[in-house]
Amino acid sequence: MSAPILRVDRVSRHFGGLRALSDVSLEIPRGSIYALIGPNGSGKTTMFNVVTGGLAPTTGSVTFHGREIGGARTHEIVRLGIGRTFQNIRLFTRMSVFHNVWVAVRAARDGSGRSQGARVMELLELTDLAARRDDLVESLNFGEQRRLEMARALAGEPTLLLLDEPAAGMGGGEKERLARDIRALQARDLTVFLIEHSMDLVMGLAERIAVLHFGEKIAEGSPTEIQTHPRVIEAYLGRARGERAAAGA
Amino acid sequence: MDYVIAVASIIGIHALLGLSVYVVAICGQMSFGQQGFFALGAYTAGMCTALWGLGFVPALLLGTLVAALFGFVVGFPALRVRGLYLAIATFGFGEIVRLAFLNVRYTRQIGDRVVGPNGAEGFRHVRWVFDGGVTGLQYLGIILLVLAVVAGFFAWLDRSKLGAKFRAVEEDETAAAMVGINVTQVKVLGFTLGGAVAGLSGSLFIHYSTYIDHDMVALPLAIASVTYPILGGLGSFAGPLLGTVLLVSITEGLRALAELREFIYGALIIVMMIFRPRGLIDEALAQRVAGWFRLRRRTEPA
Amino acid sequence: MLDAMEQLINGLLYGALYALIGGGFSILFGVMRRFNMAYGSTIMAAAYVSLIPFTRFQAPAVVMVLAGVAMAVLVGLLVEFCCFRFIQKGHELAPLMTTIGALIVITEAIIHATDAVGLRYPSPFGEESLEVGRFLIRPDYLAVAVVGLVCFLVIFWIIHRTRLGLAMRAVAERPEAAQILGVNLRTVNTLTFVLTSALAGVIGFFAAVTVGSARPDLGVFATGKGLVVMVLGGLGSLPGAIAGGLLLGIVEFQATWFLGATFRDIVAFLILFAILVFRPSGLLGSRPH
Numbered sequence: 028m029s030a031p032i033l034r035v036d037r038v039s040r041h042f043g044g045l046r047a048l049s050d051v052s053l054e055i056p057r058g059s060i061y062a063l064i065g066p067n068g069s070g071k072t073t074m075f076n077v078v079t080g081g082l083a084p085t086t087g088s089v090t091f092h093g094r095e096i097g098g099a100r101t102h103e104i105v106r107l108g109i110g111r112t113f114q115n116i117r118l119f120t121r122m123s124v125f126h127n128v129w130v131a132v133r134a135a136r137d138g139s140g141r142s143q144g145a146r147v148m149e150l151l152e153l154t155d156l157a158a159r160r161d162d163l164v165e166s167l168n169f170g171e172q173r174r175l176e177m178a179r180a181l182a183g184e185p186t187l188l189l190l191d192e193p194a195a196g197m198g199g200g201e202k203e204r205l206a207r208d209i210r211a212l213q214a215r216d217l218t219v220f221l222i223e224h225s226m227d228l229v230m231g232l233a234e235r236i237a238v239l240h241f242g243e244k245i246a247e248g249s250p251t252e253i254q255t256h257p258r259v260i261e262a263y264l265g266r267a268r269g270e271r272a273a274a275g276a
Numbered sequence: 277m278d279y280v281i282a283v284a285s286i287i288g289i290h291a292l293l294g295l296s297v298y299v300v301a302i303c304g305q306m307s308f309g310q311q312g313f314f315a316l317g318a319y320t321a322g323m324c325t326a327l328w329g330l331g332f333v334p335a336l337l338l339g340t341l342v343a344a345l346f347g348f349v350v351g352f353p354a355l356r357v358r359g360l361y362l363a364i365a366t367f368g369f370g371e372i373v374r375l376a377f378l379n380v381r382y383t384r385q386i387g388d389r390v391v392g393p394n395g396a397e398g399f400r401h402v403r404w405v406f407d408g409g410v411t412g413l414q415y416l417g418i419i420l421l422v423l424a425v426v427a428g429f430f431a432w433l434d435r436s437k438l439g440a441k442f443r444a445v446e447e448d449e450t451a452a453a454m455v456g457i458n459v460t461q462v463k464v465l466g467f468t469l470g471g472a473v474a475g476l477s478g479s480l481f482i483h484y485s486t487y488i489d490h491d492m493v494a495l496p497l498a499i500a501s502v503t504y505p506i507l508g509g510l511g512s513f514a515g516p517l518l519g520t521v522l523l524v525s526i527t528e529g530l531r532a533l534a535e536l537r538e539f540i541y542g543a544l545i546i547v548m549m550i551f552r553p554r555g556l557i558d559e560a561l562a563q564r565v566a567g568w569f570r571l572r573r574r575t576e577p578a
Numbered sequence: 579m580l581d582a583m584e585q586l587i588n589g590l591l592y593g594a595l596y597a598l599i600g601g602g603f604s605i606l607f608g609v610m611r612r613f614n615m616a617y618g619s620t621i622m623a624a625a626y627v628s629l630i631p632f633t634r635f636q637a638p639a640v641v642m643v644l645a646g647v648a649m650a651v652l653v654g655l656l657v658e659f660c661c662f663r664f665i666q667k668g669h670e671l672a673p674l675m676t677t678i679g680a681l682i683v684i685t686e687a688i689i690h691a692t693d694a695v696g697l698r699y700p701s702p703f704g705e706e707s708l709e710v711g712r713f714l715i716r717p718d719y720l721a722v723a724v725v726g727l728v729c730f731l732v733i734f735w736i737i738h739r740t741r742l743g744l745a746m747r748a749v750a751e752r753p754e755a756a757q758i759l760g761v762n763l764r765t766v767n768t769l770t771f772v773l774t775s776a777l778a779g780v781i782g783f784f785a786a787v788t789v790g791s792a793r794p795d796l797g798v799f800a801t802g803k804g805l806v807v808m809v810l811g812g813l814g815s816l817p818g819a820i821a822g823g824l825l826l827g828i829v830e831f832q833a834t835w836f837l838g839a840t841f842r843d844i845v846a847f848l849i850l851f852a853i854l855v856f857r858p859s860g861l862l863g864s865r866p867h
Binding site: 306353356357359360361363364365368369371372375495499506535536538539541542543544545546549550553554 | 682685686843
Binding site for chain 1: 440444447450451453455457554567
């Protein structure tokens, strides 16, 4: 059993009196697809921000490949091998598709010496955007913008990819395609850590799921375990259903 | 003819100043204080040739270097503020430099003249041009040569990855950090480059005019320096060049308008911000033009 | 020692003027989340125009103030129309730059109309200093402080006791939510401009009275002081503007007393710079956007 690629150890994050995260611990196995779910405001994006360095943990530690990264600066964390997409797409709208990815590529890790331009085109081909390479971001439709964000996040050759609600705004067919793409990433040796609201996507895709509620982790396990977990049901659907689930279990 | 040379010289010098605002602006920081670096370059370069007997080129270099150093130093506290507060802080810096030179006295008797920064009287008798027998036309040539070199650097920057990183930081610092860009490094570098170019501009200026005083580096110069890239455009290094050419030639060429210069600049800022906030040469236009060049290269026979 | 105390008191009273300027900036920033850099020129326009009833018709001070207020409201609405209404979203610097442009345009227009000459202002409060206890207080400073107090009371009343004030506070906190609850954003913005412009009219009159003339650098002066007060007191905080204004008045008068008039402006700038670098949120305000 290999060491987890990311370890969140009793992390809390307070904003004055507001406890966005309370004593949360997670271990993300290498090469897995791991999902973080929970009702709105439960602290999921805060968790992402802590992992990527936008926020420092108030207490606790975050280790990546065994290395402490809590409170480190974002660009350093990125260079260690973490990539991220944003819930509300944050592309560089005044640049072309090509430039958006180009600004993110770095010298190849495998030392193969492929030019950066070639690597950009590879990523654009992977995300089906090669034909749009010189177009401005504003001319892309929503799905294309999401794919561009993905290409950009992959440009730094991450080993861990954080996806913040990648299925938001997608219809059924698009979600299937997204699931295929994520599995394809897993096949390329990436670990995927995602936040999602779309339960059908999560349950069908994730290997392990953690549930946050008001900043606390209330459950963790396989999709089946989560779906029948009383506290999870209570958090989403209310106390009555939770109690019924607990009674039935 | 002399008049044309004079206007062209001012255009050249101010174009550098406009570029210095541009380079800081494209990493997301609107600086109202580049005239401070201009002053630092001018006074330093003037002291080099008029007081310390150094050559012209060392004077330019030292003026640029001193201003760049201050740019580097200012770049750090500038990280803590943005938008309006940065505008105030940079203008404050410009004012502090101006007020400092208003109070500095460092003169020496050379021949029959008192030479050197002399408080409210300014810094007169920077006579390198006369002592060296350089004509107006020749000095214009020097200005244009320097401008060409600097413009060439900016042309490279616009197409380089560093330039792309600058623009990424301007648009979205969080996303930029998330793609591995060291935002601090970029912004401080921007201020350093801006300081250097403004200092170079000032160094050229003082030898052109033989004179500088604190009044010349006050609010009107701040406004002008900012208007050049706002009008001309932030999409390419050609923007501030265009803005400078348009504004200076119009206000110098039409003498009657010279009095209304600030009024015109103010009105232009309002109009541009409403109708074309990124200026005449904005990113979309710049990319379209770049596209034409790419197309031509691709269709050229191998 | 006596003189220093006297300077302190005069500084405090004069600081009321700064507090008013900062207050005007703050209210507008609080509601519109944007900084109106043209406010100083609105004040300046009011100062010049309020002179007209006096020079033409020997009108009393009240009429002068009303004329100034009318002009200020006009200018303010013009600024709102040109600089705020049509700004495209997504360009954060654009509103700032347009109001800077407006500041320049209005200031230059006035300078050209008056040939850059300062115009003498009457002193409706008498020339002699009042004797209050052992101190000599300038009557116009006292008038500024009293009027300032009244203005702030009126403003507080409007903000906390009227529907408009409620709408303003709602928009200041959550513009989208306020809109959903039926607040007409445009109306609130316009009325906020009217309110702060009216205030500018009052400020213009008193600024010119205390200086003794309506001067071409009044716009820059008011803008500079307003910025320092805002930064001192914190962006958008009205109590902060009051505290900041009074503090600036005291500090400036003490600096003038101990160091001479030339250092007065340097002191203000150094304070500004220091606060921006070390404590951008000001003494009482919230983090700037």
